[in-house]
Amino acid sequence: MLRPLITATAAVVLLAGCSGGDDKASDSTAGDGGQSASSPATPEVPSFDPPKAFSPVAGLAEPQVPGDNDYTVQAGIVGQTSLYAGANGITGVNVTGAHSWQVLSKEDTTTTTSDSSSPMALQLDGKEVIGVVYVQRVQGSGTEKAHGQVLFQWIDPTEGKVITSIPVDLTPLLGPDNGGKDIVSQTYDAATGQIAVAVSAGSAENAKKAGTFTVFADPKAKKSTVTPFFAVAGLLDGKMAGAVGDGQEGATDLTIATADATTGKVTKKTPVKANYLRPAGFGAKRAYLSGSVYVPAPPGKLDGYYSSSVYSVDIAGGAFTTLTSTLKDDMNSVSYECRGDQKNSVVCSGSRQLESVEIIGFDDSTGKKVWGYTNESASRVVPSVTAVFHGVVYAQAEKDAVLMDAATGQDIASPTPTPGDGGTPSDGATPSANGTPSESTPTESSSSSDNIGGFGDTTLLYGEPKSPSMVSTYGSVYLLEPGDKAPMSTETVLVVQKAIG
Numbered sequence: 452m453l454r455p456l457i458t459a460t461a462a463v464v465l466l467a468g469c470s471g472g473d474d475k476a477s478d479s480t481a482g483d484g485g486q487s488a489s490s491p492a493t494p495e496v497p498s499f500d501p502p503k504a505f506s507p508v509a510g511l512a513e514p515q516v517p518g519d520n521d522y523t524v525q526a527g528i529v530g531q532t533s534l535y536a537g538a539n540g541i542t543g544v545n546v547t548g549a550h551s552w553q554v555l556s557k558e559d560t561t562t563t564t565s566d567s568s569s570p571m572a573l574q575l576d577g578k579e580v581i582g583v584v585y586v587q588r589v590q591g592s593g594t595e596k597a598h599g600q601v602l603f604q605w606i607d608p609t610e611g612k613v614i615t616s617i618p619v620d621l622t623p624l625l626g627p628d629n630g631g632k633d634i635v636s637q638t639y640d641a642a643t644g645q646i647a648v649a650v651s652a653g654s655a656e657n658a659k660k661a662g663t664f665t666v667f668a669d670p671k672a673k674k675s676t677v678t679p680f681f682a683v684a685g686l687l688d689g690k691m692a693g694a695v696g697d698g699q700e701g702a703t704d705l706t707i708a709t710a711d712a713t714t715g716k717v718t719k720k721t722p723v724k725a726n727y728l729r730p731a732g733f734g735a736k737r738a739y740l741s742g743s744v745y746v747p748a749p750p751g752k753l754d755g756y757y758s759s760s761v762y763s764v765d766i767a768g769g770a771f772t773t774l775t776s777t778l779k780d781d782m783n784s785v786s787y788e789c790r791g792d793q794k795n796s797v798v799c800s801g802s803r804q805l806e807s808v809e810i811i812g813f814d815d816s817t818g819k820k821v822w823g824y825t826n827e828s829a830s831r832v833v834p835s836v837t838a839v840f841h842g843v844v845y846a847q848a849e850k851d852a853v854l855m856d857a858a859t860g861q862d863i864a865s866p867t868p869t870p871g872d873g874g875t876p877s878d879g880a881t882p883s884a885n886g887t888p889s890e891s892t893p894t895e896s897s898s899s900s901d902n903i904g905g906f907g908d909t910t911l912l913y914g915e916p917k918s919p920s921m922v923s924t925y926g927s928v929y930l931l932e933p934g935d936k937a938p939m940s941t942e943t944v945l946v947v948q949k950a951i952g
Contacts, residue, residue, distance in 0.1 A: 493549045496531050498924040501841035502950035503854055504865045505919070505927050508546060510911035511535065511945040512937050518564060519942065526928040526945055527570030527921045529581045532608040533928050533947040534921075538564040541583055543611055546926045546949050548906025552611025554604065561590035565630075568637045568648060572923070573605065575644040575670055580614060581606040582639060584648050584666075586631045598622045599630015599653065603646055603668040603675070615670040624664065624677050625657050635663055636693075636730035638686045638738070641793065644670045647691055647712060649682040649730060665693065667712040676715035681708060684730035685738025687766040689713045692738035695720060698727040700745065707740065707762055709769040719769040723762065731761065732789030734797040734815035738764045743784035759785035761799050761811065763818030772818045776801065776809060778825055785809060790839040796857035798844050800836040807833045812860050822860035837929070840922040852918040866952035911937055911944050919948065926950050 513524070519537035527534035532543040532550075540555040556564050564585045571582035583604050591597040599621040605614045621630050631650035639646045647667040652658040661679035667686070668675040683693040691712045696705035705728040706720040725742035732739045740762040748755040756779040764771040776785055778801075785808060789799040795816055801809035810833050811823035826833045834846035834853055843863065844855035854863040913934045919927030926949045933941040 493531070493545055494547045496546060496925050497950065499950045499952060500924045501843040502922060502924060502927065502952070503843065503863060504950070504952035505916075505948035506951045507909045507912055507916070507946060508926075508949050509533075509544075509548065509906040509945075509947040510909050510931070511544070511905070511947065512911055512933065512941045513943050513945055514938070514940045515942040523567065524930065524943060525567075525569040525920075526930045527572075527581075528923045528926055528928045528947075529570060529572045529608045530579050530923055531925045532581075533926065533945065534570045534581065535945045536567060536570050536583060538567050538585070541570065541581070541606070543581070543606075543608060544906070544947070545609075546947055550609065554606055554611055554613060556585045556602070557587065563588050563590075565653075566633045568634050570921070571637070571639050571646065573639055573641050573644045573646075575605055575614065579608060580644060581608050582644065582646050584634065584637065584646060586634060586650055588630050591628075596627035598627055599625060601631065601648065601650060601666040603670075605644060605670045615673065617668045617670070617673060617675055619666050619668065619675045619677065621677070624661050624679060625652075626660070629653060629657050629660075631657075631664070635682055636684060638683055638691075638730075638733045640686050640688060641735075643688065645686060645689065645712070647683045647686045649693065662697070665691065665710070667691065667715070669713070672713075674713070676712060678710050678712075678715040678717065681710055681717060682730050683710075683738075684740050685733035685764065685766045686712060687736065690766055692764040692766045692769065693730055694728045694740055696728065698725075698729065700726055702726045705742070707764055707769075707771055709764075709766070721769065721771070723773075725760070727784070728762075731787045731799065732791065732797070733766075734789075734791035734813070735793065735795065736766065736815050737797070737813075737818050738766050739787070739789035739797060739799060739813075740764065741787040741789075743786075754781040756781045757784035759787070759801070761787050761789070763797075763813060765818065774811065774820050776825075778803075778808060778827070787811075788836070789813075790836060791815060792839045792842055792844075792857045794841060796839070796842065798836055798839050798857055800833075800846075802835075807835045809833060810836065810860070812857060821858070824860075835918075837918040837920050838922050838927070841924075843922075845918045845922060845927075847918040850915050852916055906947075912946060917946070924950065 524537040535542045542553045544551040566586045568584040573582045585602045601619045603617040632653040633651045635649040637648045663682045665678045665681045665683040685692045691710045695708045708720045710717045728742040731741040743759045759776045761774045785801040787799045787801045791797045797813040799811045808826045834848035836846045838845040920929045931944040
């Protein structure tokens with residue numbers, strides 16, 4: 452994960468050489484495990500709220516790192532800082548390439564990380580910060596046994612400085628030498644900076660003690676709690692909503708529950724008719740869960756079918772609405788992922804056997820459906836939703852990246868890039884839906900071959916532009932599998948795009 456620091460530093464030199472200004476580099480040091488490159492004054496970056504068109508500014512070749520793979524690494528962007536995150540830590544680079552830093556997930560080699568969250572855009576004391584969480588095992592020292600922990604970090608996106616770090620020891624819950632395994636779900640309250648994650652047990656013995664458990668941390672109070680047998684879906688002002696119970700064929704004990712995050716106590720449980728129930732996502736006010744139940748065949752019929760639902764839960768009070776899908780299948784249920792736009796819309800995309808089959812738009816104030824359609828629609832394709840931000844849905848429809856209105860579900864036309872904004876190719880190629888070239892050949896770069904994978908160099912990009920995985924008012928990011936021009940050690944390519952409209 453050191454590659455971005457190297458390439459971004461090279462980009463700083465290029466920017467300084469062509470800016471024509473008198474900006475001087477100033478040294479900055481990231482604390483608490485962070486390290487940063489030289490940080491000259493950042494060139495002005497245009498912003499759009501929400502952005503509807505992007506232009507690529509870099510394809511960063513990320514090398515393979517022990518402990519990370521294409522299933523664990525995540526791309527993110529908070530403010531002007533593009534992010535590459537994984538089990539080993541998180542690297543940040545300004546969308547201009549002017550600043551870069553790295554914060555490791557651990558301070559010593561005896562600590563191992565089994566999973567990490569995707570980066571989260573939060574507020575702390577009115578300032579934008581990055582939130583990230585790691586599931587770890589800390590090796591014992593002396594006569595002390597090893598223990599499991601969940602580590603929370605809040606990081607300044609510009610400097611890469613760890614503002615607050617809260618390690619949560621799992622020994623009281625699971626005993627010594629035991630810990631968690633994977634992050635099942637993650638949620639946050641953006642206004643307070645509070646974070647909660649659901650973690651799967653690391654063994655069958657741990658599952659008996661705590662099942663899937665939720666760990667909560669508050670950066671202001673610097674306090675944490677652990678709630679056993681509770682999978683969090685949403686968090687708001689110290690209150691949580693989620694699922695309780697073991698999901699399996701024929702299960703009858705599943706409930707939608709609320710809990711007090713500051714004490715870790717479950718406060719309300721309401722049974723639901725589902726065999727499977729899991730966190731699906733959250734909005735500004737409500738949590739969303741995905742559930743399914745097998746409906747046996749009626750007398751005289753041979754086959755039953757799976758019925759799938761989305762539950763929208765008021766985090767503050769626990770009341771919920773149920774939306775049952777019209778899609779029925781005798782072999783597979785529909786699994787939903789829900790994304791809030793940080794305002795009042797939530798969009799849930801349903802998939803079955805890796806195929807997108809339904810999309811639903813909710814009013815987050817009421818939890819009611821306001822639009823939606825399935826793959827049985829005669830006129831529209833169900834896209835694969837990758838991000839939702841400030842009223843816009845960013846999605847992939849077959850080969851094209853598309854935009855939709857989060858409140859109505861209608862397609863949105865991308866602004867036409869103007870000359871000089873970086874969105875119009877010099878050869879006259881037609882921009883695609885997100886403002887980047889639509890031809891399948893890599894974008895030509897004016898930078899030297901020594902800067903492959905650095906800012907100003909997009910020669911590692913190929914094919915049609917993809918829908919972004921995270922968006923800010925300044926740009927967007929996504930991951931791309933390495934092509935023929937990538938170095939042999941490349942695990943993935945981080946594509947950084949600036950907003951141009």
